[in-house]
Amino acid sequence: MLAVTKHLFDDATQVTAGDSRWQGRTSDDYWAFVGPFGGATAATMLRALIEHPQRAGDPLSLTVNFCAPVAQGAFDLDVRLVKANRSTQHWAVEMTQGGADVATLATAVFAERRPSWSHQPAQFPQTTAFEQTLSYAKVAAPWVKQYDFRFVEGEPKFGSSPQAAPATAFSKLWIGDRVPRKIDALSLMSMSDAFFGRVFHARNELVPFGTVSLTTYFHTDAQSLAAENITRVLAIADAKIFHRSYGDQHGELWSPEGRLLATTTQIAYFKA
Amino acid sequence: MLAVTKHLFDDATQVTAGDSRWQGRTSDDYWAFVGPFGGATAATMLRALIEHPQRAGDPLSLTVNFCAPVAQGAFDLDVRLVKANRSTQHWAVEMTQGGADVATLATAVFAERRPSWSHQPAQFPQTTAFEQTLSYAKVAAPWVKQYDFRFVEGEPKFGSSPQAAPATAFSKLWIGDRVPRKIDALSLMSMSDAFFGRVFHARNELVPFGTVSLTTYFHTDAQSLAAENITRVLAIADAKIFHRSYGDQHGELWSPEGRLLATTTQIAYFKA
Numbered sequence: 167m168l169a170v171t172k173h174l175f176d177d178a179t180q181v182t183a184g185d186s187r188w189q190g191r192t193s194d195d196y197w198a199f200v201g202p203f204g205g206a207t208a209a210t211m212l213r214a215l216i217e218h219p220q221r222a223g224d225p226l227s228l229t230v231n232f233c234a235p236v237a238q239g240a241f242d243l244d245v246r247l248v249k250a251n252r253s254t255q256h257w258a259v260e261m262t263q264g265g266a267d268v269a270t271l272a273t274a275v276f277a278e279r280r281p282s283w284s285h286q287p288a289q290f291p292q293t294t295a296f297e298q299t300l301s302y303a304k305v306a307a308p309w310v311k312q313y314d315f316r317f318v319e320g321e322p323k324f325g326s327s328p329q330a331a332p333a334t335a336f337s338k339l340w341i342g343d344r345v346p347r348k349i350d351a352l353s354l355m356s357m358s359d360a361f362f363g364r365v366f367h368a369r370n371e372l373v374p375f376g377t378v379s380l381t382t383y384f385h386t387d388a389q390s391l392a393a394e395n396i397t398r399v400l401a402i403a404d405a406k407i408f409h410r411s412y413g414d415q416h417g418e419l420w421s422p423e424g425r426l427l428a429t430t431t432q433i434a435y436f437k438a
Numbered sequence: 439m440l441a442v443t444k445h446l447f448d449d450a451t452q453v454t455a456g457d458s459r460w461q462g463r464t465s466d467d468y469w470a471f472v473g474p475f476g477g478a479t480a481a482t483m484l485r486a487l488i489e490h491p492q493r494a495g496d497p498l499s500l501t502v503n504f505c506a507p508v509a510q511g512a513f514d515l516d517v518r519l520v521k522a523n524r525s526t527q528h529w530a531v532e533m534t535q536g537g538a539d540v541a542t543l544a545t546a547v548f549a550e551r552r553p554s555w556s557h558q559p560a561q562f563p564q565t566t567a568f569e570q571t572l573s574y575a576k577v578a579a580p581w582v583k584q585y586d587f588r589f590v591e592g593e594p595k596f597g598s599s600p601q602a603a604p605a606t607a608f609s610k611l612w613i614g615d616r617v618p619r620k621i622d623a624l625s626l627m628s629m630s631d632a633f634f635g636r637v638f639h640a641r642n643e644l645v646p647f648g649t650v651s652l653t654t655y656f657h658t659d660a661q662s663l664a665a666e667n668i669t670r671v672l673a674i675a676d677a678k679i680f681h682r683s684y685g686d687q688h689g690e691l692w693s694p695e696g697r698l699l700a701t702t703t704q705i706a707y708f709k710a
Contacts, residue, residue, distance in 0.1 A: 226684060227651040227705050229501040231545050233521035233528040248532075248540045249505035254650065254707075256505040256543060258530075260520075268520045271528060273503050273545055275651055275705075279682035283710040285604045285640060288678035332557045368557060378526065379499040379547055381653045383686055383705045385679045406560035406690070407657045407698045410551035412498060414655055414701055416688065418678070426679045429686055431703050433499050433547075433655045435526075438555040 173347045174312060175356070179210040181217065181243060188214045188243040192236060196309040201236045203309035204377045205359030209352045211259045211272045214243045216351065222255055223276040224387040225351045230380045231271045237263055253278040279387055290424035291402055293318045296340045306372070313360055314398070316340040322362055324372050335364040335405035341419075342398030349396050349427075351384060354419055357399060358382040358430035364405035364415045365436040374437040378412070382430040394421050411435060445619045446584060447628070451482040453489065453515060460486045460515040464508060468581040473508045475581035476649045477631030481624045483531045483544045486515045488623065494527055495548040496659035497623050502652045503543045509535055525550040551659055562696035563674055565590045568612045578644070585632055586670070588612040594634055595642050607636040607677035613691075614670030621668050621699075623656060626691055629671060630654040630702035636677035636687045637708040646709040650684070654702040666693050683707060 178193030196206035208230045215221055244260040254277045261270035293299075299316035304324070320337030341357050363375040386394075403417035412433055419428040450465030468478035480502045487493055516532040526549045533542035565571075571588035576596070592609030613629050635647040658666075675689035684705055691700040 227503075229503075229545065229651070229653060231499075231501075231528055231547060234523065248503075248543055251506065256503050256540070258543065268528070271520055271530065271545055273501065273543055273651075275503060277650075277684065277707075279684065282683040282708070283641070283680060284682070285680045286678070287604070287607055287640070287676070332559070335559055368559070369555070378549075379501070379545075379653075379655075381501060381651075381703065383651075383703075385681050385684075385686070387682070404559070406558070406701055408555060408557045409657050410556070410659065411554040412549065412551065412657070414657070416701075416703075429678055429688075429703070431653065431655075431688075431701070435549075436554070 173343065173345060175343060175347055175353065178206050179213050179352060181210060181214045183217065186245055188245055189240065190243065191240050192238050194308065196312060198307045198309050204232060204380065205356035206309065207236060207270055208272070208359060208380060209356040211243060211261065211270065212274065212355045213352055214245050214259060215257050215274055215276070218245060220247055221276060223253070223278040225384050226275045226277040227381065227383050228272060228274045228355060232377055233271055234267060234269045236261065236269045239263070241269070286426055288418065288426050290420055291338055291400060293338065293400055296398060296422070299340055312344050314342045314344050320367060322367050323370050324366060332368045333370050335368040336402070337361060337367060338402045340398050341401050346397040349394065349399060350391055351388065354384065354428045355382055357401065357419060358417060358428055359432070361401070361403040361415060361417055363434060363436065364403065365408055365413050365438060368405065368408065369438060375434060377432050377434045380430070380432040382428055384428050386425065386427045394425070396421055398422065399427060408436065411437065445615065445617060447615060447619055447625065450478050451485050451624060453482060453486045455489065458517055460517055461512065462515065463512050464510050466580065468584060470579045470581055476504060476652065477628035478581065479508060479542055480544070480631055480652060481628040483515060483533065483542065484546065484627045485624055486517050486531060487529050487546055487548070490517060492519055493548060495525070495550040497656050498547045498549040499653065499655050500544060500546045500627060504649055505543055506539060506541045508533065508541045511535070513541070558698055560690065560698050562692055563610055563672060565610065565672055568670060568694070571612055584616050586614045586616050592639060594639050596638060596644050604640045605642055607640040609633060609639060610674045612670050613673050618669040621666065621671060622663055623660065626656065626700045627654055629673065629691060630689060630700055631704070633673070633675040633687060633689055635706060635708065636675065637680055637685050637710060640677065640680065641710060647706060649704050649706045652702070652704040654700055656700050658697065658699045666697070668693055670694065671699060680708065683709065
């Protein structure tokens with residue numbers, strides 16, 4: 167962290183140390199409609215792992231299952247190192263509030279990544295430069311205000327009259343923190359959930375929506391990210407199917423130089 | 439199940455009932471190089487959930503983290519209903535052997551899926567008919583023998599001399615059980631891990647490889663699958679990046695009629 171004052175995102179995802187039990191609080195700054203922004207919750211759980219004294223290596227994958235609404239206020243994180251091998255660690259994290267049922271359940275893999283053959287078949291998406299792309303100004307929830315979204319393609323047109331044919335679910339956009347913050351694994355985790363619901367795009371309207379399970383794979387490590395020294399990513403997201411109240415999303419987060427930093431997928435509930 | 443005699447796959451993924459603790463055995467029929475085929479392990483864990491007396495709804499998502507090699511023989515499944523809401527259930531399953539550390543860790547979401555707006559932006563891949571596509575004959579491991587793979591595109595050419603430029607990681611193929619078996623959630627789960635390692639395709643050679651984390655989303659339910667009454671799927675898989683010893687895979691499993699049944703993604707270790 168190079169910032170002199172603490173970034174809102176770091177406040178929002180703060181946790182205090184424990185051994186197997188950690189504490190945190192939801193952030194009003196990253197509040198969504200009926201609970202904290204899922205990306206902030208995911209990043210908070212990842213932070214507890216990254217800051218854990220037993221942690222070795224870099225995050226490779228994180229899956230977060232959103233089991234129940236998270237209420238405003240304090241929460242506990244039950245952090246467990248499930249299995250450690252020579253070069254990988256498997257973790258489980260459960261978020262609870264006031265001793266009640268599990269609200270959020272995460273599993274993570276950390277790895278010491280060794281040099282290998284390298285090949286990136288995915289193509290860096292063609293884009294307009296960040297500076298030549300307009301910021302998205304319509305802020306529907308507090309967490310949206312924390313990001314600078316600049317749509318290259320697929321800017322949502324919520325509130326325009328619903329169409330007979332579904333609109334595209336594809337979006338391409340620059341995502342940075344509104345107050346610039348150097349991209350690290352925590353912000354990649356959070357940004358991987360910062361796409362608007364694909365169903366909003368496909369239907370041109372806001373409908374009841376909630377991410378049920380989110381998985382992000384990291385294709386970089388702390389050292390490489392520090393060397394990248396970037397404050398935004400080029401992101402794409404799309405959907406393959408909406409069916410019987412659930413829809414998918416898959417996305418990519420790219421460095422401005424064309425390095426694929428993370429891939430992400432989620433399944434989400436919708437009512438429409 | 440319409441089969442009169444029990445299918446090998448059902449033997450391989452058999453579990454005996456418990457409440458929170460279930461038992462099973464690895465299957466020699468679905469053995470891979472150094473352990474059971476991960477798809478069979480994933481399907482076995484899913485079976486314990488589907489057969490659990492408290493289970494409600496259809497599988498929506500399953501994430502399996504392969505923490506350590508699974509040894510030949512008996513294993514225990516510790517099955518836990520983490521949270522149940524009106525229409526969803528969140529489960530966790532841990533596989534152990536002989537009281538040792540966790541070998542495989544899974545989280546799952548089940549859902550009662552309600553009618554909704556339906557839209558399938560993903561395109562059914564163009565393909566030759568199953569009957570007009572040749573079976574893949576080169577069997578490298580026992581589990582491969584249990585499937586009838588028919589490559590439409592991207593049949594692997596292991597053993598041909600490594601090329602200067604990487605080959606495509608994309609494959610399109612029909613997948614069915616060698617002894618035909620009606621497709622259900624269990625076989626979709628298993629088949630979602632039945633693609634050969636993308637690194638094998640990209641490098642035209644077998645290298646040390648292991649799936650680390652696998653996530654599959656189901657876009658259908660038991661009733662719809664029963665009505666489909668199919669014994670094979672059209673499947674595609676591709677990779678976006680191979681970097682510092684890990685590579686990704688994403689795939690789709692389609693009904694022959696063009697319904698997207700499941701999407702899947704995984705991150706895998708490789709040595710090359």
